[in-house]
Structures are given as C-alpha cells and as structure tokens.
Amino acid sequence: MNKLIEENLLAVLKREGLEPKPGDLEQFSEIIDLYMENLKQLHSVNLGAEELAPVFRPEWTGK
Amino acid sequence: MAVAEKPLYYLSIHEAQQLIKDRKLSPVELTQAVLDRIAAVDGKLHAYINLMADSAMQEARTAEMEIAKGNWRGPMHGIPIAVKDQLDVAGAPARIRQFTEGVGDATAVRKLRDAGAVMLGKLHMSSLPDADLPAPRNPWNTEHITGGSSTGSGAAVAGGLCLGSLGEDTAGSIRNPSAFCGLAGLKGTYGRVSRHGLAPLSWSLDHCGPIARVVEDLAHMLNAIAGHDPQDPTSSNVPVVDYTTALRENVKGMAVGVPRAYIDECAPRTDAIVLKRVDEAIDQLRSLGARVEDVKVPTLHLATIANAVIYYNEFWAAHKSAAGEVLKTGAPQRRARIYLGLLTGSADYIQAQRIRSRCRSELAEVFQRVDCLALPNQAGPAPRMKDVGPIDTLFKHVVPEYHGPFNLTGLPTLSVPCGFSENNLPIALQIVGKPFDELTVLRAGYTYQQHMRWYEHRPEI
Numbered sequence: 379m380n381k382l383i384e385e386n387l388l389a390v391l392k393r394e395g396l397e398p399k400p401g402d403l404e405q406f407s408e409i410i411d412l413y414m415e416n417l418k419q420l421h422s423v424n425l426g427a428e429e430l431a432p433v434f435r436p437e438w439t440g441k
Numbered sequence: 442m443a444v445a446e447k448p449l450y451y452l453s454i455h456e457a458q459q460l461i462k463d464r465k466l467s468p469v470e471l472t473q474a475v476l477d478r479i480a481a482v483d484g485k486l487h488a489y490i491n492l493m494a495d496s497a498m499q500e501a502r503t504a505e506m507e508i509a510k511g512n513w514r515g516p517m518h519g520i521p522i523a524v525k526d527q528l529d530v531a532g533a534p535a536r537i538r539q540f541t542e543g544v545g546d547a548t549a550v551r552k553l554r555d556a557g558a559v560m561l562g563k564l565h566m567s568s569l570p571d572a573d574l575p576a577p578r579n580p581w582n583t584e585h586i587t588g589g590s591s592t593g594s595g596a597a598v599a600g601g602l603c604l605g606s607l608g609e610d611t612a613g614s615i616r617n618p619s620a621f622c623g624l625a626g627l628k629g630t631y632g633r634v635s636r637h638g639l640a641p642l643s644w645s646l647d648h649c650g651p652i653a654r655v656v657e658d659l660a661h662m663l664n665a666i667a668g669h670d671p672q673d674p675t676s677s678n679v680p681v682v683d684y685t686t687a688l689r690e691n692v693k694g695m696a697v698g699v700p701r702a703y704i705d706e707c708a709p710r711t712d713a714i715v716l717k718r719v720d721e722a723i724d725q726l727r728s729l730g731a732r733v734e735d736v737k738v739p740t741l742h743l744a745t746i747a748n749a750v751i752y753y754n755e756f757w758a759a760h761k762s763a764a765g766e767v768l769k770t771g772a773p774q775r776r777a778r779i780y781l782g783l784l785t786g787s788a789d790y791i792q793a794q795r796i797r798s799r800c801r802s803e804l805a806e807v808f809q810r811v812d813c814l815a816l817p818n819q820a821g822p823a824p825r826m827k828d829v830g831p832i833d834t835l836f837k838h839v840v841p842e843y844h845g846p847f848n849l850t851g852l853p854t855l856s857v858p859c860g861f862s863e864n865n866l867p868i869a870l871q872i873v874g875k876p877f878d879e880l881t882v883l884r885a886g887y888t889y890q891q892h893m894r895w896y897e898h899r900p901e902i
Binding site: 383386387390391394395396397398399402405406408409410412413414416417419420421422423425430431432 | 740743746747749750761764765768769773776777779780781783784785789791792793794795796797798799832835836839840
C-alpha cells in the first residue's frame with residue numbers, strides 16, 4: 379500500500395479507537411490503492427460554483 | 442416447453458396465479474412441490490440459510506382455505522417466495538445485521554404476506570458473518586458463482602427453489618445475480634419500495650426489489666410491494682400504478698437511447714460476447730419498432746466512483762458504533778468498506794453528491810428525447826467460483842461499470858436475459874427508465890422477452 383495512505387489510515391483508525399484486523403492492510407492494499415487513485419478522478423471535472431450537492435430545504439414535509 | 446410439461450416448481454408466478462385463481466392448482470400442492478425441489482437440489486445450490494418449511498405449509502393451507510371460500514387476494518396469493526437475508530422476517534432476523542436490531546417483518550415482506558404469498562425462508566447473501574456457510578452455486582453450472590450480493594436469490598429462483606424472491610441492490614446486487622442466473626430482476630426507482638426492515642448498507646443507495654423468472658412476475662411482485670411507507674422517510678408518495686398494464690408487446694415508436702460512449706469506456710473490461718449479445722438485443726428492439734439512437738451523458742464515467750464513495754461513507758456511518766466488532770468478526774467485504782469509508786474525506790463525499798446531481802441533470806436532459814436506455818448488465822458471464830476472491834466485487838465498484846450509475850441516480854432499471862455465452866452461461870440486457878416510470882422498462886423488457894423467449898431455457902442441475 380502507498381505509504382502515505384497507510385499512515386493516514388492507521389491515524390484515522392487510531393482516532394476512532396479502532397485497530398485493523400491482523401493481515402487486513404496487506405490483504406486490502408490493492409483495493410485501497412485503486413480506490414484512492416480513482417477518488418482523485420472525482421475531482422477531475424469542473425462542476426462550477428453553482429453545481430450543488432443535495433440542497434437543504436427548510437419547509438416541514440415530515441410525517 | 443409448454444406449461445403443462447413444466448414441473449410445478451418451474452411455473453412462473455404469472456402461470457401459477459392463474460391456475461390457483463381458477464382452482465386448478467392448490468397452494469399446498471405448489472408449496473410441497475417447491476419444498477421437495479429444495480430437498481432434492483439445495484444440497485448442491487446452497488441457496489437457503491433458514492428454511493421455514495412448517496410455517497410455509499401452514500401458510501399454504503391457509504391460502505388454500507381462503508381461496509376455496511372465494512377469498513382470492515390477488516396474483517401473489519398462495520405463491521411460494523423467499524427473501525434475501527438482508528430483509529427482516531419475523532422470527533428470522535437478518536444474520537447480516539450482526540450488530541443492529543431487526544424490526545420483525547420488513548415492510549416489503551409484510552406487504553407480500555398481506556398479498557397472500559407463502560414465505561419459504563431466508564436466502565444466502567454475500568458478506569454473511571457465518572464464514573462456514575457454503576456459498577450458493579449457479580444452477581447453470583455449479584462451478585460458477587451466482588453473482589451477488591443477492592446470491593441465494595439468484596440460485597433459488599433459477600433452480601426452482603421458489604417462484605420469486607426479494608433482493609436488495611446498492612451497486613448491482615439485484616441485477617448481477619439476475620444476469621448471471623438467467624433471470625428477470627428489477628431495481629425500481631429509489632423510494633418506490635420501502636427500505637424499512639432492510640439491514641442498511643447505504644441509506645441513499647439501497648433499493649429493495651423483485652427477482653423472478655419472467656418480467657410478468659416482476660410486475661406482480663412490484664404491485665404487491667410498491668408504495669409509500671410512513672416508516673421509511675425516503676419512500677415516495679408518487680402514486681402506484683398497476684404494473685401489469687405494462688405487459689403488452691409493443692415498443693413501436695419507443696425511443697431507446699444507447700449510451701455508446703459510456704459502453705466504450707467500459708468495453709476494455711467487458712467480454713466481447715456480452716457486447717455482442719447486447720448489440721443483438723438492441724437490434725431486436727429496433728426490429729420490433731423501437732427508434733434507437735446513441736446518447737451522451739458526459740459525467741457518467743464518474744458515476745461509479747461517486748456511487749462507491751457514497752456507499753462506503755454511508756456504510757461507515759451506519760456501522761460506526763459497531764465498527765470495532767465489524768473489524769474483528771465481519772466478512773472481508775464489510776471490513777474493507779469500513780477502511781475505505783474512513784479514508785474518504787468530507788470534500789470527497791460532497792463532491793460525489795455533486796457528481797450525483799450533475800448526472801441526474803444530464804440524464805434528465807437525455808430523457809427529454811428518449812423513453813429508456815439500453816446497455817449491458819455485466820462485464821462477463823458468471824466467473825468460476827475458484828477464480829473469485831472475497832473482495833473482488835469491490836474492484837468492480839470503483840472503476841466505470843454498468844450498475845452503480847443507476848443506484849447513484851435512483852432510476853428504475855430492469856435486467857432481462859438476452860442470450861448465452863459460448864459455454865451456456867446467461868447474459869443480460871439492462872433497461873433504464875425515467876424516475877417512477879417502471880411501466881416503460883417493464884414494457885420494453887416484456888416485449889423483448891416475448892420475442893426471444895430465452896426464459897424457455899432452463900438449467901440442468
């Protein structure tokens with residue numbers, strides 16, 4: 379696994395009070411690297427300032 | 442093969458309901474035939490993890506008595522069905538939950554019961570914590586996988602171990618086993634079917650829907666389970682229609698869009714036989730009167746990774762309080778989702794939601810010109826079990842493929858068989874519709890199905 383990604387993962391696991399299962403980092407290194415690489419693609423498109431994620435609406439539409 | 446020559450366990454729901462309605466077939470006789478079939482072949486297929494034979498026979502006897510008294514409830518009355526473990530069933534909570542509470546009967550299960558269906562039991566699914574349970578086998582070739590994660594649903598319906606099943610689809614889990622096992626499967630519009638009682642993977646991507654042998658059966662099952670549910674705030678108030686009105690052979694004038702650039706993007710990872718069979722199917726739709734045109738959805742190439750980011754983050758959030766236990770005792774796919782969710786930043790999650798918004802806008806524009814989309818439903822025929830590792834599905838979820846984009850955008854999507862590979866494994870076409878326009882995808886699929894009649898082929902187990 380990419381060293382920076384591994385250090386990051388271990389840090390967030392520690393922050394959450396979690397430990398990886400022994401052997402997991404080796405077993406999952408390929409998918410983790412591929413995921414992180416493709417994650418960069420997500421930001422490759424210019425959506426402009428006005429393309430919003432789902433919008434908050436204040437009206438009460440509840441049950 | 443004519444209906445009369447068919448074993449009872451291979452009747453479609455559509456055939457069986459007519460015979461039951463006309464009192465030519467008893468729900469008891471039908472349920473017993475399916476239970477006998479389970480006894481005969483589930484030792485090879487491993488579809489069931491909780492067979493509820495006694496209660497099923499009791500339900501069948503009740504259905505028989507009601508129908509004898511003239512109280513036929515509708516097409517699902519007396520029909521033996523089974524559900525993916527992920528859905529709660531009273532008395533048989535979802536094993537997949539591990540650390541969350543069940544609700545009794547999931548709403549979709551309760552609605553099927555209200556419609557008179559006979560509940561045979563719970564079916565295997567990917568990522569169960571019980572690692573010693575054997576994985577389901579594909580009835581078309583038991584050396585091959587069924588596709589997941591509704592693995593047991595694929596094996597059970599294709600093998601004649603139930604007439605229909607409920608599955609769940611977050612990134613293809615209804616459509617994948619449907620395609621690999623030669624079945625019809627429907628992921629309705631997000632919100633069309635309640636998620637209440639469904640063990641969550643990703644709240645905004647999870648879809649509950651039917652898997653059956655023919656498109657007619659999907660319409661009958663959807664009629665029973667669709668509709669608003671006060672217990673699921675994401676279920677929709679859009680009026681439910683009678684989905685059997687889609688069952689007419691007519692695509693004349695229907696505009697079918699083919700996202701050719703996106704298929705080309707996925708083509709390097711797609712077997713040539715799949716592309717060939719899907720092109721043949723699209724040609725058939727054209728020959729039946731549909732108008733076929735290529736369409737462009739510029740941001741669709743980012744939809745799969747956006748779907749994965751939302752999936753893993755919502756999975757992480759849903760399981761945060763029990764994450765320590767998941768990492769100790771959960772299946773590999775579930776542990777991997779926790780790590781991937783942890784590695785994703787808030788800006789990534791928000792960007793994924795923005796991509797979702799952009800894809801919806803682009804598809805809305807495309808659907809101004811077309812009635813549905815047609816594209817492949819799988820990268821290849823079902824692979825051999827020995828060639829598939831425990832987290833291989835995750836590799837499919839992070840590079841452009843055919844399923845995730847329609848979980849991301851919540852559109853209704855049908856899987857319908859469109860032929861076989863050289864080694865006799867099923868291949869499927871995927872048909873995608875406008876929000877809440879299940880009628881059009883069912884009509885397109887039904888017309889194609891009736892013309893090609895792939896459902897007449899059955900596996901030898």
